[in-house]
Amino acid sequence: MQALAEYVENLRRGATTIFEGLSVTFSHMMRPPTTTQYPDRTPKPMTDLIPERYRGFLWVDLDICISCRLCERYCPIDCIVIEDEKIDKILIESALDGKPTPKIKDPVRFDINLYKCMYCGLCVEPCPTGAIFFTKEFEGSSPDLADMHMRLVDDTRRAQVQAAAAEAARKAAAAKEAKAKAKAAADAKKAAAGEAKGSAPEAKGAAPAADAAGGDKAAGGNGSDTTAEGGGDGKPDANDG
């Protein structure tokens, strides 16, 4: 008897709960949708609807990037590749605190592979000048995977940077040459002073030798600059530094 009561109770509960559920969904069908229709019927432009700290695509302000490569080093999946050239020291204004920061290198290549990027933000945090940051852009759909490989330094900018770097290298070489000449002159003066002390023949032989060495060094510096313009992989740093 109890089993029968339970059976009937099960039936009743099944029927009434389904009835209630159907009335709830039916009432939902008569309400307006709560979703916003993306992309062309949003009340405001998408960028105004996105929260402030949204992590969209990465972007770099190359003018204030000092090419310290911290972002490249911190990236856990190596999706950032930077190549840079040495330029004349300039002062740029940090986007973080507005302080002037010295900049001695400028990237000639700054690639971010957004296809690999996982938007962790580890590149944004160490950046000393706030050059790399998240935008609110997120619409990355494209028929070609290569479109997701962002090359931030375009050809015009690379040409400008390389010209500036060549100019800087030429100046540096000239300065070095002048320094070497000055040193040679100083050596010669020293030698002359020595001659006056009494060991004239030895010193006379040494002075032209020092001159020749200074000339060679300057020539070597020029040569390394021309290769740097072609390849540009940080060799001049090793040579000049």
Next chain:
Amino acid sequence: MQQYLDSLIAQWGIQAGWQVTLVYAAGMLTFAVIVLLLWVAPLAGFTSFVERRIAARMQSRVGPNRVGPNGILQWIADGLKCLLKEDLIPKDADAMLFKVAPYLVFLGMFGTFVVLPFSEKLIISDLNVGIFYILAVTSFVAVGIIMAGWSSNNKWALLGGMRSANQIISYEIPTGMALLTVVLASGTMSTQGIIQQQGWLPWEWNIFRTPFLFMAFFIYFIAALAEANRTPFDLPEGESELVAGYNTEYSGMRFALFFLAEWANLYVIAAIATMTFMGGWNVPAAVPESVRTLVQVLFFIGKSFFWIFVMIWIRWTLPRVRVDQMMELCWKYLVPMSFVGLLGTATWEAFVPRDNPLARAVSIALFAVALLLAVRFVMRVRYNLRETQARIHLNPIV
């Protein structure tokens, strides 16, 4: 249709023999193509669009609205996409069975259209074993699904196919019993015969004729949902458990055929419910002869679409049941109750004559019960809307 072909044969002066068979075969193929192209395929496609829109509104979304005016051509875009995709057959699959399975599923659904009427005259063939034929031909679906699950050589597909077999075979019994109850009450298995002995007024329908038929309707509807693998009985293709169940490995047009069958099956279930319980194409006698067929078709399709809507609505209301719950519902509740219904109807038919005032009173009382349920339902919906202070937005176009 047969009369039409016979008149053609007489007109062309064909006596007998293979020419007659040829004319019949050509006639059947023509009708099949007409029904498929003009009714089944657009119906299944459009139902898929309607289902997605209703689902979206029930979940407070907008739904597909980009292709064509308000997304109404979405189903054509979906079909074209499936047509253009690669027809992939897995390396370890049983290629022959894998290829045949979707056609068997489609055949099981499409075969029922032979006896599904649209009006008094519009029917392909009024078989005198119509209901029996429907029960028999829909078994192809079970065979096709098991075949798809087995031949895919994939554990998800196999699990889905096995669940489907177990489910369809179990639920065949309550479905058959519920339809048998109608056959017992009507005294015929012919689909047109069952419709003809009902009237156009609701209390003349089979569903309100006796309390047992009222119960049999719900048994039929629940069991048919389970047989069509619809939520809450969509265990064979449970997305969260089995990837996609028996059609996991399918792609392209073969995949689309499964879904064509699934959505056309909604119409088949709704049409059988309309035909056996809801008065079919019966229209008031006052409808003039000239538009009679049209009105009959509209009545039939209107009632069928209502049940399609109910099935969609149930799908987006109820969660999926567990396998043991599904089996318990079938064997502990539906099967015993369908037997009670069968015996009760037999007794009723033996002792209560058809045009008895008592029988008429019972019909009207049952109809009143249904009306009360409907009123109660409207009140519940109003309560839900009032409690949440929701704004009412009845326009389907958002």
